[in-house]
Amino acid sequence: MHKLIWGVAIVAGCCALIAGAIFAGLFEKSVVAKGIEQPLSPDRMKALAAKGAYVAVTADCYACHTAKGGAAWAGGLPIATPFGTVYSTNISPDKENGIGNWTRADFHRALRDGVGKGGSHLYPAMPYASYRKMTPDDVDAVYAYLMSREPMRIANRKNALTFPFNIRQSLTFWNLLSLPGEEKAADNAKSAIWIRGQYLVDALGHCGECHTPRNLMQGMQHNKYLKGALLEGIIAPDITKEGLVRMGFDAPLLAGFMKSGISAQGAMAYQMFDVVHFSTQYMTDEDLSALSAYLFDLDAAHDTSVPPPAPKPVELAPALAASAHTTYRNLCSACHGAEGQGIPHVVVPLSTNVSLRLNDARNLVHTVLHGVPAQKFPGLERMEPMPSFKDKLTDQEVADLANWMRAVWGGREPTFKPEGVASIRQGK
């Protein structure tokens, strides 16, 4: 009996020691090279700042580090997580509230290790699991650019996280389990365009942060990379080649969609609207072609578009088809057209729309129930607001309408149930 007690005590003690060691950060591996301690000269900083402006755009730093209507780079944007709300921080060069006192090395560790000045851990709402793959030169460039911005004397907002997630040091466990391992050497068989695209998607654009499902620990499931995830009630779709083809894209169409935010497949909405607004519209055509080439696993950029064939319509029960078609004519057709063709520059078409082709009808149902505000896109493009129909349609009518549209235009089986509508209606 004594032996058993001793055995349990020893195992428990070892576990406590290991946990303590993880908590203390003994297992954390920095990817930041030692040479980064050397500060950059003022001339070098000046020269790098212009390049950094573009790197910061491709990394979409502004969208999170500027609150809606707030001062540029002063943070304060609320980011909802399953454990509470995290507020983005002031990354203007203000010495008191921003990164004015941060050294080059501090900045590199924050971006790539997720550890801020003074050793305090960042929450992974900051996508350091992706930025970890950024080149040191690009990190230097962003540092130089941010240091050239106007300092904003605006205090950071306190996060509202539940215990134990409010203990920053506990992120040592998350980092151990969730950060990617050693980077593989570049694949020489791949073209320069493919490799640039991979860097844009995996590191700078941090696409996987939203488009990859997360595990219980909220780490990215690397075996389902870019296979689509649920984010604040909206599906960030599967953007692997298979998913993109299913949505109706080919490589040139996707590159154009990232530039303009509008295509036959729909208009960027929800969080991707901000991504186009603050980031991808400013990316060079070469970079957007590279991003697209990588996602379609192509070794060269293609200019000629050959969209995948339209899905084959699915036959529906005549009564369901008739009643849903009537709902469509009464409430949808004035704007989206009798044949789902939309109105150029005003309303998206539905006959070629992504949300009708996704595996799940959630995004379509969410939009029918809750609407989408008016949107302004690059150039002269505008989309009128999509009204909310939650007060005009029952759960059954919404389910029938969604099933009918998806069967006719998306080639999807009519599987969505009224219970699913009720759940989305309640914001779940």
Added chain:
Amino acid sequence: MTLATKKLSLTINDRVIDRIDVPYTMMMQDFLYEYLNLTGSRMGCGQGICNACTVIVEKDDGSLEEVQTCTIGAHWFEGKRVRTVEGHGSHDASGAITKLSPLQQAFIEHFSFQCGYCTPGFVTGATVFMDQLKRKPIARAELEQAIIDALDKHICRCTGYVRYHEAVRDLVLKTPGLLNG
């Protein structure tokens, strides 16, 4: 070419419309103009944004709902009770208007509109607002914001907003039972 039609029945301004053939794809605005000669509600943007086209749907519980007609099909109104801008005042046996509704009168007294294109929508929206106050009175301190919230979606291009606002406020203050305390 003939358009496929479907029978439509509804009540508009207390007049029963019984099973007439209306194209499946016809919007309510066109139905009001082309079938009933009710040309008071206005086609503005045609995209459901300016709200010059709205009419009232009287619900079973007696409450009122404001509904656009430019983007909503005529057949959506099947079996419903509808009030257009022509139906707000009192009429004699020949159908001529004998008296405007208190709200319409208030808009005239306040010189609320200039070109008048948006007015049918404002009459509709403000009438629904007054009905909501009757069912659920609010405090005086909340009134200004409540008027803004209720009429915000109506677009006027002649800058008539202030006078519309003043007319509604005046009428609410004069009408017993719409405010608490």
